[in-house]
Amino acid sequence: MAHSFPEEVLEHVFSFVHTDKDRNSVSLVCKSWYEVERWSRRRIFIGNCYAASPGILIRRFPEVRSVEIKGKPHFADYNLVPEGWGGYVYPWIVAMARAYPWLEEIRLKRMVVSDEALELVSKSFKNFKVLAMSSCEGFTTDGLAAIASNCNCEFGGNEVKMVYFALSERNLRELDLQECDVDDQSGHWFCHFPDTFTSLVSLNIACIESDVSLPALERLVARCPNLRSLRLNRAVPLERLPNLLCRAPQLVEFGTGAYSAEIRADVFVSLTTAFSGCKYLKGLSGFWNVVPAYIPAVHTLCSGLTCLNLSYANIQTPDLGKLVSLCHNLQRLWVLDFIEDSGLDALAASCKDLRELRVFPSDPFGPEPNVSLTEQGLVSVSEGCPKLESVLYFCRQMSNAALTAIANNRPNLTRFRLCILEPRAPDYLTLEPLDVGFGAIVERCKDLRRLSLSGLLTDRVFQYIGTHGKKIEMLSIAFAGDSDLGLHHVLSGCESLKKLEIRDCPFGDKALLANAPKLETMRSLWMSSCQVSYGACKLLGQKMPRLNVEVIDERGPPTSRSESSFVEKLYIYRTVAGRRMDMPNFIWKIDEDAVFGLS
Amino acid sequence: MHGQRYKVVPFEEILHARMSEGTMAVVKPEMKSYIWVQTADGSIQQVEEEVAMFCPMICREVLQTGMGSSKNYAISLPQRVNPATLGLILDYCRFHQLQGRSNKERKIFDEKFVRLDTEKLCELASAADSLQLRPLVDLTSRALARMIEGRTPEEVREIFNIPDDLTEEEKLEPLRNITDDPHIRLLNRLYARKRKELKEREQLKSIENEEERVDKRSVDDLLSFINGGDGDSKGVRAIKNKKKNRKRKDQLPRNSSSNNGNGDHKKNDTVDNVASPNKSSKFQDSEPVTFSPNLEFVEDDMDDELDPAMREEIDREVEDFARRLNSVWPKRIQESVSLGNERLVPMSVYGSGSLKRFNGFGKQQ
Numbered sequence: 001m002a003h004s005f006p007e008e009v010l011e012h013v014f015s016f017v018h019t020d021k022d023r024n025s026v027s028l029v030c031k032s033w034y035e036v037e038r039w040s041r042r043r044i045f046i047g048n049c050y051a052a053s054p055g056i057l058i059r060r061f062p063e064v065r066s067v068e069i070k071g072k073p074h075f076a077d078y079n080l081v082p083e084g085w086g087g088y089v090y091p092w093i094v095a096m097a098r099a100y101p102w103l104e105e106i107r108l109k110r111m112v113v114s115d116e117a118l119e120l121v122s123k124s125f126k127n128f129k130v131l132a133m134s135s136c137e138g139f140t141t142d143g144l145a146a147i148a149s150n151c152n153c154e155f156g157g158n159e160v161k162m163v164y165f166a167l168s169e170r171n172l173r174e175l176d177l178q179e180c181d182v183d184d185q186s187g188h189w190f191c192h193f194p195d196t197f198t199s200l201v202s203l204n205i206a207c208i209e210s211d212v213s214l215p216a217l218e219r220l221v222a223r224c225p226n227l228r229s230l231r232l233n234r235a236v237p238l239e240r241l242p243n244l245l246c247r248a249p250q251l252v253e254f255g256t257g258a259y260s261a262e263i264r265a266d267v268f269v270s271l272t273t274a275f276s277g278c279k280y281l282k283g284l285s286g287f288w289n290v291v292p293a294y295i296p297a298v299h300t301l302c303s304g305l306t307c308l309n310l311s312y313a314n315i316q317t318p319d320l321g322k323l324v325s326l327c328h329n330l331q332r333l334w335v336l337d338f339i340e341d342s343g344l345d346a347l348a349a350s351c352k353d354l355r356e357l358r359v360f361p362s363d364p365f366g367p368e369p370n371v372s373l374t375e376q377g378l379v380s381v382s383e384g385c386p387k388l389e390s391v392l393y394f395c396r397q398m399s400n401a402a403l404t405a406i407a408n409n410r411p412n413l414t415r416f417r418l419c420i421l422e423p424r425a426p427d428y429l430t431l432e433p434l435d436v437g438f439g440a441i442v443e444r445c446k447d448l449r450r451l452s453l454s455g456l457l458t459d460r461v462f463q464y465i466g467t468h469g470k471k472i473e474m475l476s477i478a479f480a481g482d483s484d485l486g487l488h489h490v491l492s493g494c495e496s497l498k499k500l501e502i503r504d505c506p507f508g509d510k511a512l513l514a515n516a517p518k519l520e521t522m523r524s525l526w527m528s529s530c531q532v533s534y535g536a537c538k539l540l541g542q543k544m545p546r547l548n549v550e551v552i553d554e555r556g557p558p559t560s561r562s563e564s565s566f567v568e569k570l571y572i573y574r575t576v577a578g579r580r581m582d583m584p585n586f587i588w589k590i591d592e593d594a595v596f597g598l599s
Numbered sequence: 600m601h602g603q604r605y606k607v608v609p610f611e612e613i614l615h616a617r618m619s620e621g622t623m624a625v626v627k628p629e630m631k632s633y634i635w636v637q638t639a640d641g642s643i644q645q646v647e648e649e650v651a652m653f654c655p656m657i658c659r660e661v662l663q664t665g666m667g668s669s670k671n672y673a674i675s676l677p678q679r680v681n682p683a684t685l686g687l688i689l690d691y692c693r694f695h696q697l698q699g700r701s702n703k704e705r706k707i708f709d710e711k712f713v714r715l716d717t718e719k720l721c722e723l724a725s726a727a728d729s730l731q732l733r734p735l736v737d738l739t740s741r742a743l744a745r746m747i748e749g750r751t752p753e754e755v756r757e758i759f760n761i762p763d764d765l766t767e768e769e770k771l772e773p774l775r776n777i778t779d780d781p782h783i784r785l786l787n788r789l790y791a792r793k794r795k796e797l798k799e800r801e802q803l804k805s806i807e808n809e810e811e812r813v814d815k816r817s818v819d820d821l822l823s824f825i826n827g828g829d830g831d832s833k834g835v836r837a838i839k840n841k842k843k844n845r846k847r848k849d850q851l852p853r854n855s856s857s858n859n860g861n862g863d864h865k866k867n868d869t870v871d872n873v874a875s876p877n878k879s880s881k882f883q884d885s886e887p888v889t890f891s892p893n894l895e896f897v898e899d900d901m902d903d904e905l906d907p908a909m910r911e912e913i914d915r916e917v918e919d920f921a922r923r924l925n926s927v928w929p930k931r932i933q934e935s936v937s938l939g940n941e942r943l944v945p946m947s948v949y950g951s952g953s954l955k956r957f958n959g960f961g962k963q964q
Contacts, residue, residue, distance in 0.1 A: 005721055006679075009728045012736060016744030028752035028770055030761050 007032075011040045020045050039063060046070065047498075047523050049087060049111065050548065053577040054095030065104045066130075067096065071111035073526045073571060074476075075501050077135070080528055080569070082554060084584040088138075090117045097124035105130035112136070118143030122150035130174040137181035141189040141210070144182070147175065148192035152199065171199035173226075180207045187212040187235070193220055202229040206255055206286065211235045222247040231255030234288045239267055242274035249277045253307070256286030263293045276300040285309035292319050302326035306353075309334045311360050317343050325350040331387075334358040337373040337394065344377030348384025356390040356415075357381055364394065364421055375402040382409040390415040397428040398455055403437025407444040416441055417452035423479035423504070426456040433457055439464035442472070449496075452476035462486035466493020474499040484511040491515035501526040508566075509536035516540055519547055524573035528552075532570055535563035540572070541589075548575050551588040558588055634661065635673035638682050643673045646689055653692035655731040677729035684726040687712075687719075691735055713742040717758050720746075 014037055017023055027037040043066040046052055057064075071087025089111045096103055103125045113136045121131065123146075131147060151172035190205075190212040200220065205212065214236065221227060227248050236244075236257030245251070261267055271294065275281075281301050290313050305327045311334040315323065321343040324333065330351040337359055339347070347354065359377070363370045375398045382388060382405070389412050398420050407413075427434055434455040442448060442465050451472055453461065457480035465472070466489035473496050481487070488511035490500065500522065508531035519525055519540075534551065537558075541549040551558055552569035579589050632648035634657070651667075652658045660674045661667050667674040676685065694700070694708050713720065724739035747755055756763055 005725055006728060009724050009736065009740065012728075013724070013740045013743045013747070016741050017747055019748075022748050022750075025750060025752050025755060026747060028765065029755050029759075029763075031764050033761075034765065 007036055010036050014040050042066060044068070048573050048575075049089075049092070050577060050580050051523070051573060051575045054092045056577060057092075058095055058099040062099070063102075064096075064100055065102060066107075067092075067100075067103065067105065068107040068109075069111060070109040073501065073524060074110075074474075074499070075503065075526055075528070076110055080503065080526075082552065082584075082586060085552070085587070086580065086582050086584070087111045088582060089113050089136075090120075093117045093120045093124075097121075101125065102127050104128060105132075107132040107134075108136050109134045110136065112138040113143070115139050115143035115146070119146040122146040129172060130176075131172070132174060132176035132178070133180050134176075134178040135180065136177075139180075140183040141185045141187070141208070144177075145189035145192045147172070148189055149194070151175075152194050152197040172197070173199055174202040175200075176202060176204040177207050178204060182208055184208060184210045186210055190220075191216050195219075195223070198223050199226065200224040201226050202253075203227070204229070204231040204255070205233050206231045208233045209235070214240055218243055218247060224248075225250070227251065229253035229283075231285060232257045234258050234286075237261065238271070238294065242270040245274035245278060250280060251278055252280050253283035253285075254278070254281055255284070255309075256288075258288045259286065259294060259313070260289045260291040261294070263291065268294060268297060271297040272300065279304075281305070283307035283309070287313035287315070290315050292316075295319050295323060298323070299326055303328055305329065306331040308332070311336060311358070314338065314362075321346040327351060329353055332356040334360070336360050336362045337371045338362055339377070340372045341374055341377040341380070342372070344373075345380045348380040352385060353387060354381070354385040355387050357385075357388065358392040359394055360392075361394040361419075361421060369396050375399060378402070379405050379409075382406040387412070389413055392417040392419075392452075394419045394421060396421050397425070398434060398437070399427045399429045400432065400434055400437035400440075401427075401429065403434065404440040407437075407440035411444045411446065413441070413445040414447050415450040416445065416448060417450065417476070418454055419452065420454040423454075424456045425454075433461070435461040435464065439468075442468040447471055450474045453480055454478060456480075458482050459486040459489070462489040466490055469494050471496050473497065475501070477502045477505055479504045481505045481507060484508050487511035488514060491518045497521075498523045500524075502528070502530060504529040506531055509533050512536060513539060516544055519572055520544065520574050522574065524571065526569075526571050528569040530570070531566050533564045534558040534561065534567055537567060537570060538563070546574055546576070548573055548579060548589060550583070552586060553588060554586045634667040635670050636667065636685070637673040637675050638680055638685060639676070639678045640681060642682055643670055644682070644685075646685075647693070650689055650693045650696060653696045653732070654688070655733075657730065677726075679722070679729045680726040681722070684719075684722050687715075687723055688726060688730065688732065688735065692732075695734070709738050713738060717743075717746060718760070721759070 010033070014023070014026060017026060020043075023037060023041060027034045038060050039062065041061045042064060044057065044061060044064050046057070046067070046069045049069050049071045057067075069089065069092060071089070072081050072085060075081060076085070087110060089108055090113075093106075097120055101124070104127050106121060106128075107130070111133075113133060118139055121128070187208070187210040193216070197220070201224075212233070212235065217232075217236070218240075221230065221244055228251060230244070230248060230251055231253070232244075232255055234257050238257070238259055238261040241256060245254070275298055278301065282305060284298065284301065284305060284307070287310055292315065295315065302323065303326065306329055308324070308327060308330060309332075310320070313336065316338045317340055320335070320339050324330070324335075324339070324343060325346040327333075328350055330347075331353055332355060333347065333351070335343075335358070339359065344359075347357075357378075359373070373395055375395060378391070378393050378395070379402050388410055391413065392415075395418075398418065403418075426432055427437070435458055438451075438453060438457070438461050442451070446468075448469060449471055451465070451469065451474070453476065459482045462481060462485070465475070469475075470493075472494050475490065475494065475497065477490075477500075484507055486505070487502075487507040490497070491511060492515055497518075502525075505527075507527065512532060513536055537549050537551050540547065550571045551567045552571060553567055555561075555568065558565075558567060583589060633645040634648045634651045635643060636646055636651065636657070637643045652661065656677070657667070657674060666672050680688070691712060695705065715723065720739055720743055724736060724743060727735035727739060746758055750758070755761070
């Protein structure tokens, strides 16, 4: 490339390079490409909020329009990360409010969001469009009220600094509260949306417990012609759905509230009519407390559905099987194990376009199985659905034969997460470990990117994973392995590994120390209830300055115990931001001086 | 010039401008008009008017300044447009300026058009940009972007012939090939050595047992034995083992990348296990897993690749690690074996007793 290649053209070329990976590659080509790239980067993804800092972000990328940040480790979903661990978004909002007045999108996952942060968001960004928070917590409905009040404002002459914004208008498009833990003061926040607010495209309030004003909701829906996705909360009664749906026949995605009401013919008829009016509906969710008599109201929609989320729906067979088998174009199904093997057989027979299946346990802590769901269901789906590539399956029994069959049927799997509810459960037919079965999965499924293991597993399964799992990016391990060799196989063999999370495995210092450099090539490593000694953590912290080694131990300072005593939990991640300053008093950071930080 | 007939050209302004200034467009008998352009290297050429006017920059020059009507008044094209590139651009314009073409035809043409080597593509993008020919800039930029997608920085540098001027520090250090890391190699050696020691200790124990049992030799025999007639049998045994290990190492692949040996081995395993499920090893066996080739005993020849200072440092670190390992190894073995045998209180694998939300099972996106 001639040195005279003009920057504007280079920037234009980069405008067609979208993925983070490619843009990162571009920035590493040479100094001038680095410069052009950083000025033209509009979208940023930060997989671990502590791997960088707001200052570093802003210094490097001055013209960002869209930010996505993730906080807590994934095992926080299983309550393994104590309260107060961290992941606060406020410092990021403060910095971005100053530096990115044109920021349009904020997407957060597993972060702690305060009401102050939400208020700041609502007032700071002139062109703000999208606020999407998944599994976040720390805010109340007051914070939501701030967002609602300021979602639609004009900026007039009183904006002295920026007179040329006189005609700009902030128009919120998306408010998505996915599985958030909101401190519900009242549903009154919803009334803060001004009457001038008409730009809404997507609204998800499914996690809100309290009632929102139904008239306000209906008015909002009616005046937003671009509304495509509406996911209601449980509190919206079934009888009110027809009114809402009639006002928004253009919906592509809809989440019901509680799907129960007195069984009345008029309600049923109006509901059926309303649903059949939604000609563009592709995704359905919600369905709390289902009254089976009302299920047929959605039957007319089934053939158009590509996404069906019944993970809260207590629908049983045969209603469930019937419903699912009507959805010929289904691509994604999330369902409770009420579907049973028979329902999965029906799925396999009817839904040939299925890409993703998630089966959740209805009674995970019950000692006995409450439903007839076994490994057979998954085998059937793997046989019948040629496009199946993503699986999350909770069950109580598994066999090597079944896993091998699944692997042979579906070498195109990219995500395979199997959760056998009982730890260390062996192959129920042969009582052997499930090493061979999982080995078949990793060997056959060459593009496997995500894997979760369960059941009885020895070091052998890790040897298979290390040998074949070259594209695995995220690996979850629980109650498995015999020795450090297991961990060593994974760390030395899995070239693409980004996130590794381990609990209750006999993995200790040796494998960790031997593979220390590997940790800098990964996003993070979580180990809890393993056998890593405090001394090894110290060594790692001292030798690897670009890693943050955080010991989470609620028993008190690690120095009060011997060097060889095991730490409770360990979280190691690479960072360019140095040690973090917001740790609670049960997290001990190991750094070069082996002095740990208390906050 | 006076006597020549000419056709009225679409651009009335040009005609008026030229007539008023007393110059006239050169007209060929085929009734086409031509424009004169000059590239940066000084060469001047004629190009069909309707084709050239497809380029906004040329169009503007002609309309605003009246240039291009004769050789002496040739339009100076921007520096980035050399004759070869101009030819390509004119080909593009010649095709696209024709109204009757379908979208599909245009698309097919475009796809073929950008099948050029990187250098030409860059020149073309650059030239098209200077001529403000937006569609061609887009087309070439997209093609260049496709060449970048999915590539490593090194590959991109090679494709575009760009020198690497970023420092290691700026790049935050290249990702090292983990299996080549001297620390790992040496620690693997340590593992292998440890296992060998354990094995030898066991073997020696069994040898001792044997000898105790069959030692009914005469005193003379014993004396000669002790005084080194055959050499120390234990020593011979040990040396033999060393030799065996060395041979084994040579036969195995050095790195994990091929692993064909291992793969086949595993395939056999799988077949065996499926065929006769009762025969497989129980997980409590002391050696249920074979080492991957990474962990095979790597001999001293590896040290030759390290410089002495680094080797010393690594040796020191290995000693450090070894001390720690030695102090806790036996205990750890016991612990890990006992953990496997423990019967734990049944608890859900991916949840604990107090599940805050039922949706903890990955119900979000």
